[in-house]
Amino acid sequence: MTCKNKSFGALFNSKMMHSRLFIIAVITVVLWLAISSCRKDVPVPIPKSTHLPQVPGYFPEQHYDNPLNPITIEGVELGRKLFYDKTLSKTGEISCASCHKQSAAFSDPGKALSTGIKGRTGLRNSPALFNLAWHPGFNWDGGINHIEVQPIAPIQDSAEMGEKLLNVVLKVGARSDYQESFKKVFDTDTVTDKYILYAFAQFMSAMISADAKYDRVQQNKAVFTESEKRGLQLFEAQCASCHKPPLFSDFSYRNNGIEIQNEDYGRYGITSIEADKGKFKVPSLRNINLTPPYMHDGRFENLDEVLNHYTTNERYAPDADTDLPQNLELSKAQKADLKAFLGTLTDYNFIENPLFSDPRQ
Numbered sequence: 001m002t003c004k005n006k007s008f009g010a011l012f013n014s015k016m017m018h019s020r021l022f023i024i025a026v027i028t029v030v031l032w033l034a035i036s037s038c039r040k041d042v043p044v045p046i047p048k049s050t051h052l053p054q055v056p057g058y059f060p061e062q063h064y065d066n067p068l069n070p071i072t073i074e075g076v077e078l079g080r081k082l083f084y085d086k087t088l089s090k091t092g093e094i095s096c097a098s099c100h101k102q103s104a105a106f107s108d109p110g111k112a113l114s115t116g117i118k119g120r121t122g123l124r125n126s127p128a129l130f131n132l133a134w135h136p137g138f139n140w141d142g143g144i145n146h147i148e149v150q151p152i153a154p155i156q157d158s159a160e161m162g163e164k165l166l167n168v169v170l171k172v173g174a175r176s177d178y179q180e181s182f183k184k185v186f187d188t189d190t191v192t193d194k195y196i197l198y199a200f201a202q203f204m205s206a207m208i209s210a211d212a213k214y215d216r217v218q219q220n221k222a223v224f225t226e227s228e229k230r231g232l233q234l235f236e237a238q239c240a241s242c243h244k245p246p247l248f249s250d251f252s253y254r255n256n257g258i259e260i261q262n263e264d265y266g267r268y269g270i271t272s273i274e275a276d277k278g279k280f281k282v283p284s285l286r287n288i289n290l291t292p293p294y295m296h297d298g299r300f301e302n303l304d305e306v307l308n309h310y311t312t313n314e315r316y317a318p319d320a321d322t323d324l325p326q327n328l329e330l331s332k333a334q335k336a337d338l339k340a341f342l343g344t345l346t347d348y349n350f351i352e353n354p355l356f357s358d359p360r361q
């Protein structure tokens with residue numbers, strides 16, 4: 001018995017000894033790391049994302065899925081580099097991110113109209129960018145029908161980046177850092193317009209926003225407050241036919257009753273069909289708290305103005321969509337409930353995800 005006890009004691013002591021050594025080793029490593037990170041010549045590494053965002057099971061099928069352009073972390077990082085690169089514009093002043101800022105879910109916060117090269121402005125408000133792989137059409141009028149060609153429009157628009165696509169290919173192709181990345185991602189020795197557009201498509205497809213409180217409730221990881229629940233009911237009754245969950249858009253083109261201004265007829269400009277006058281793409285309401293001002297021309301400064309629009313029938317245009325709320329009256333408390341629900345659509349992890357952040361930061 002004693003012998004057994006002794007050996008047990010010895011084992012115990014040697015374990016203690018090992019764990020002490022282990023703790024000392026850990027402290028040494030931590031101290032070393034702390035000291036070395038204080039040295040000015042050691043660059044602080046950018047936090048890296050090692051995985052692509054996941055698509056929740058309750059999302060519908062993606063619209064974009066090109067087997068010739070499979071999405072990889074390296075491809076997304078290359079697309080990101082292009083997205084933040086001002087040298088792509090004619091004057092070197094403007095990148096995609098100048099008008100699409102991550103902190104605002106890639107919209108242009110506080111700006112009805114964004115500023116392109118040489119201080120020029122266009123006619124429309126910069127939309128937020130996320131869940132783009134589900135969009136069958138791009139821009140407020142759906143004038144662009146494929147994610148792989150979408151970047152050509154802002155690159156070549158004289159009020160945006162004002163550059164010829166061919167010049168972008170020449171500029172990007174002349175840089176050894178880009179040559180290396182294109183080789184790695186697409187196994188090509190030549191940077192072409194196709195691969196530049198593929199890289200953009202990878203970055204834009206990876207921009208998945210599906211981690212708001214709303215999503216955690218769907219996954220039974222959170223519960224709505226009573227006010228949010230009442231807001232959800234109002235939303236389902238009055239708004240969801242167009243702003244359809246879980247993407248909060250059905251991606252159709254509708255006239256939501258706001259007056260036509262600046263001769264911008266929306267979808268009509270693309271189809272020339274009379275009935276399309278004043279129709280615009282139903283925008284997603286995910287991250288809506290982060291993206292004022294609202295509507296295709298940024299005419300409403302805040303959500304109260306938006307709710308006033310939907311509750312004031314006189315302000316509806318004559319050919320407005322019949323799915324719009326009819327004679328809707330909302331008390332102060334009901335407006336607060338609706339806004340509380342809309343607040344559950346903010347995805348704070350999306351706007352902080354390093355996979356989408358400025359690579360130079």
Ligand code: HEC
Pocket residue numbers: 083094095096097098099100114115116117122124125126127128129132135137138139140141150151154155159160161200204
């Ligand atoms: C000068 C500001 C500006 C710049 C620079 C810019 N955009 Fe945009 N972006 C806009 C505006 C405004 C729209 C809406 C255009 C419209 O509806 O006619 C838009 C629309 C989009 C859309 C469509 C979103 C949707 O919901 O349909 C995508 C995608 C997009 N931009 C990506 C990019 C990319 C990629 C770049 C860089 C190559 C870029 N943008 C550069 C202002 C800008």
Ligand code: HEC
Pocket residue numbers: 235238239240241242243253254255256258280281282283284285288291293294295296297306310321322323324325
């Ligand atoms: C008939 C379809 C329809 C219904 C119903 C509807 N909307 Fe909209 N909503 C639209 C369209 C279309 C736009 C874009 C209009 C434009 O910019 O010209 C829009 C724009 C918005 C915007 C601005 C989004 C942005 O990014 O600028 C908000 C916010 C909004 N709606 C909230 C609501 C709420 C809240 C309800 C319910 C009370 C609602 N909508 C009901 C079609 C609809």
